[in-house]
Amino acid sequence: MLAQNILEELKKIVGKENVLTSKEDMIAYSFDATAAMPEVKPDVVVMPENKEQIVEIVKLAGQHKIPIITRGAGTNLSGGTIPIKNGIVLSMLKLDKIIEIDAENLTARVQPGLIIQKLNDAVAPYGLMYPPDPGTVTTATMGGSVSECSGGLRGLKYGVTKDYIMGLEVVMADGSVIRTGGKTVKNVSGYDLTKLFTGAEGTLGIITEITVKLIPAPKYRRSMLAIFDDIDKAGNTIADIISNKVIPATLEIMDNVTIRTVENYAKIGLPVEAEAILILEVDGNIEQIVINEYETVQKICKDNGAVEIKLAQSDKERDAVFAARRAALPALAQVRPTTVLEDATVPRSKIPQMLKALKEIAKKYNLQIGTFGHAGDGNLHPTILTDESDKEEMERVEKAVDEIFKIAIELGGTLSGEHGIGMAKAKYMEWEFGKEGVEVMKKIKDALDPDHILNPGKMFGGN
Ligand SMILES: Cc1cc2nc3c(=O)[nH]c(=O)nc-3n(C[C@H](O)[C@H](O)[C@H](O)COP(=O)(O)OP(=O)(O)OC[C@H]3O[C@@H](n4cnc5c(N)ncnc54)[C@H](O)[C@@H]3O)c2cc1C
Structure with a gap:
């Protein structure tokens, strides 16, 4: 709870209309898009309209050692905006020019x-x-x-x-x-x-x-959907495309669990019997090169046993497939109460091994894991469909997640390709960087924010 005089100071800085304190607002800012994280209410949400106000807020917070959690839209997937130590949530939504x-x-x-x-x-x-x-x-x-x-x-x-x-x-x-x-x-x-x-x-x-x-912006593009009856064949296709030196703009994968769920949600005619699909797009400014790349990719898909390849015939068709891909997480999130989405990333040549490992982990811990992601850059999103209220199942989820990161790092990969560390992955940092590497990062934090007022409890856990 912030002292009344601090709330008054904040109102002086940004105007009372930009200081939120109601119970409902505190609940709304107690979580973000990350599942299975603690919900912690901030003391106050402040919505500055310019940099000068931010400077004043930071000085006030520094003086009283109040945490500041800067927040955009709160869509991050690593618990990055949960105000784990309470304090001020600083919403940036009014600085939108x-x-x-x-x-x-x-x-x-x-x-x-x-x-x-x-x-x-x-x-x-x-x-x-x-x-x-x-x-x-x-x-x-x-x-x-x-x-x-x-x-x-x-x-x-x-x-x-x-x-x-x-x-x-x-x-x-x-x-x-x-x-x-x-x-x-x-x-x-x-x-x-x-x-x-x-x-x-x-x-x-x-x-x-x-x-x-x-x-x-590239002038030409060709988009396609390649359908596979075996996820390993899809994995090998990805590795082959890259080793053939074609770099598509987009190379996404969805496994059967994801395909079925997305189709059920978006109804765009995805092949629900397929074990995997690849969504591919090549683009560029010289039409013939785009066509050549498209043909090469098509041949590699066929050589790897694609059952069918569908070329998008119009922007509308292409946009529908891309929208389906973007719907993967919201669709999976409807299946069970809790959706634990991971972000482990491996060198591209290791994608087939990672896909295999994920299948084995799902079996070993008897969990439903949907896998989709930006496979072309080695960034898979294994998504565990679970229920936070089931303690026994959550223990299995935790073990599975540990194993996913362990394997990713063993394969020469990283904890996060794009979702960051936040609270969710803080405990694994030493696995990737070693104690010494983490120490270097902590020294940077200590030097720039000695009182740890900026988003405390993130990246390294603790303070
Ligand atoms: C359905 C779904 C799909 C997604 N797909 C992708 C994807 O394909 N690729 C991908 O990379 N991510 C993806 N994400 C994750 C997320 O959308 C991105 O990380 C996004 O860029 C976060 O933006 P945000 O405005 O929501 O940030 P927030 O969640 O509000 O904040 C993220 C972090 O940035 C900090 N922060 C915010 N603003 C500032 C600022 N001005 N100064 C300093 N720190 C700040 C916060 O403290 C927090 O640590 C997805 C999320 C969902 C829910």
């Missing part, structure tokens, strides 16, 4: 509360695009996406959020404001602070402005 589109330099400057899709809609008339494309592109914010370093459906060819962040403005834990990077294509001055804050999950500073790189 596009400050500048610089078509000459192929950059844009935006505020952190801007919804990602709105940036793409605004730059499309210039023939430009901002490639990061998480499943939540129409709801997630730029600030949240930068802070998680989101990936998404175009990561394979176009990379992830960090590949498009050129500069940031950040309010630090002591209330000072820094600028990192800028509009220049080249910039090697000093340490790369832009990269440090990208993916920092709100633990090192509060991002108040973002400069992004834009690229010319």
Whole structure:
């Protein structure tokens, strides 16, 4: 509970209409999109309208050692915005402007509360695009996406959020404001602070402005759906496409559990008997190259035993399949009360092994696991359909999750391809970085936020 005088100070800074304290509001901000996490209410939710207000809030919080949990749309999948130590939830949704589109330099400057899709809609008339494309592109914010370093459906060819962040403005834990990077294509001055804050999950500073790189939107694309009667064949196809040096813009996989669930939810005619489908898209600016790549991919699918390959005949057909893919998580979430979605990522050549391991883990722990994801970049989303209220089953879930991460790391992979660490994966950090690696990160945290007021309890657990 915050003292009344602090609430009054906050109201002076942002106006009383931007300070939420009702019981309902506290419940609404006690969780995010992550399942099986504790729900913890903040003391207050504050909705600043500009950077100056954020600076004042941070100074006040620092003075009284009150945690600040910066929040975009709350769609993260690692418990990143749960106010585990209570405190102030700082909602960025009112800082939602596009400050500048610089078509000459192929950059844009935006505020952190801007919804990602709105940036793409605004730059499309210039023939430009901002490639990061998480499943939540129409709801997630730029600030949240930068802070998680989101990936998404175009990561394979176009990379992830960090590949498009050129500069940031950040309010630090002591209330000072820094600028990192800028509009220049080249910039090697000093340490790369832009990269440090990208993916920092709100633990090192509060991002108040973002400069992004834009690229010319590709003129041609071909999209297809390849159907398999065996998931191993789909896995081998993915590895073969990459080793044949074709880099599709999109290469997504859905297993049978996911296909059935999505079809039941979206009714778009997915092949419910298939053991796996691959959703593929090749794109580019030279039509013949796009056609050649499409033909190569089609041949590799056939050689690996695809039962059928369906080419999207129109944008409408293509969009329906992509919408189905984006619906995978919401669809799976309807099957059972709790949906534990993981994010383990392996080198692409290890996808067949990872898929096999996931099947074995599901069997070993007698769990229903749906697997989908950005398979082309090695990023699978094994999704355990379970029920938080069943203690015995949750123990099996926990063991299965431990095993998933253990195998991913043994295969040369990582704990998170795109969803971040937050609370959900903090306990595994030493598996990937060793004690010494985690110590280096903790020293950075201590140096930039000595009182641990920024999103405490995330990334390393504890304080
Ligand atoms: C159905 C579904 C599909 C998804 N698909 C994908 C996908 O394909 N790829 C992918 O990568 N992710 C995906 N996600 C995860 C999520 O949507 C992304 O991580 C998203 O970018 C988070 O944005 P947000 O605005 O919701 O951030 P939030 O959840 O609000 O915050 C995320 C983190 O960023 C911090 N933060 C937020 N704003 C700031 C700021 N201005 N300054 C400093 N820190 C800040 C928060 O403290 C928190 O740690 C999916 C989630 C769902 C529910």
